[in-house]
Amino acid sequence: MKFDAFFFDLDGTLYDENCGMLDAINQRICEWIPRVVSLPPEEIPAFRDEMFRRYGGTLPGLTVEYGSDYYxxxxxxxxxxxxxxxxxxxxxxxxxxxxxxxxxxxxxxYRFYAVRVLNVLGILDCFDGIIDAIDVFPEPKPAQSAFKRALQITAEDDVSRCVFLDDQPRNVAAGHKAGFFSVQVGKEYLPDPLADASISSIGDLLTIPAFQEE
Ligand SMILES: [Mg+2]
Incomplete structure (x- = not known):
């Protein structure tokens, strides 16, 4: 099968999430929260879960509900x-x-961060563009509107010829529902039943039969 376009998640998909970087980002998110909303430290995990459930992330939730400066x-x-x-x-x-x-x-x-990550991995020039948090605010993945927005921004008009790759099962399921050939990447979570394919690491990308050239 020949696909027109591939949409790759970044964190936990193009590099191993156990490298410590996501922990560092989470630490900084926890530092940001008290600048915006007064919460006892023990309530922060439940607050973040709620923001994740309702807004797909802590930062969009803080912006919509508490007027945090998103940028x-x-x-x-x-x-x-x-x-x-x-x-x-x-x-x-x-x-x-x-x-x-x-x-x-x-x-x-954040796209400025994404550019720096891709640059360090040595793969920045492999990509045609970046859809980031700002492009889909205030409804990031797994909202269906985020997938529509990604197709709109890239002018990809045939979703059946598009691939979506992500490490989070709920995003993979949402990508499948949006019409993408959806691939779950990584060993951290069991593949979502709606995944069209799964690989334990991005290094196995070319083992997916649908990606092999006829
Ligand atoms: Mg991810």
Whole structure:
């Protein structure tokens, strides 16, 4: 099967989520919360769960409900030295280059951060564009509107010829429902029953039969 376009999630999909970077981002999100809303520290986990459930993330929830400055919060929470967590991945680069079709990043993170991550991994030039948190605000993945917005921004008009890859089961299920060929990546979670394919690591990308050239 020949696909026109591939939409890749970033965090936990294009690199191993156990590298410590997501913990560092989460730490910074927890530092940001008290700047916006007064909460006892023990209530922060439940608050974040609720924001995740209702808005797909803490930062959009803080913005919609409490007037947090979305851009400032994204910049603060992603202000990390990426090189401390990630290193170049030439093998991944080679595999991405062998995959024919347009390639996009579709992330709920900040695009300035996404560029820095891709640059450190050595794969920035493999991608045609980035859809980020700002593009889909205030409804990130797994909202169906986020998938529609991603197709609109990229001018991809045939979703049946588009692939979506993500590590989160609920995003994979939503991508499938939106009409994408949806691939679950990573070992952290069991594949969602709606996943069209699953791989334990992004390095196995080319083992998916549908991606092999006829
Ligand atoms: Mg992810």
């Amino acid at each position: 400032a919060s994204l910049r603060y929470c992603h202000d990390l030295r990426i090189e401390d967590y990630l290193s170049p991945n030439p093998l991944l680069r080679e595999k991405l280059m062998r995959l024919s079709g347009r390639k996009y990043i579709f992330t709920t993170a």
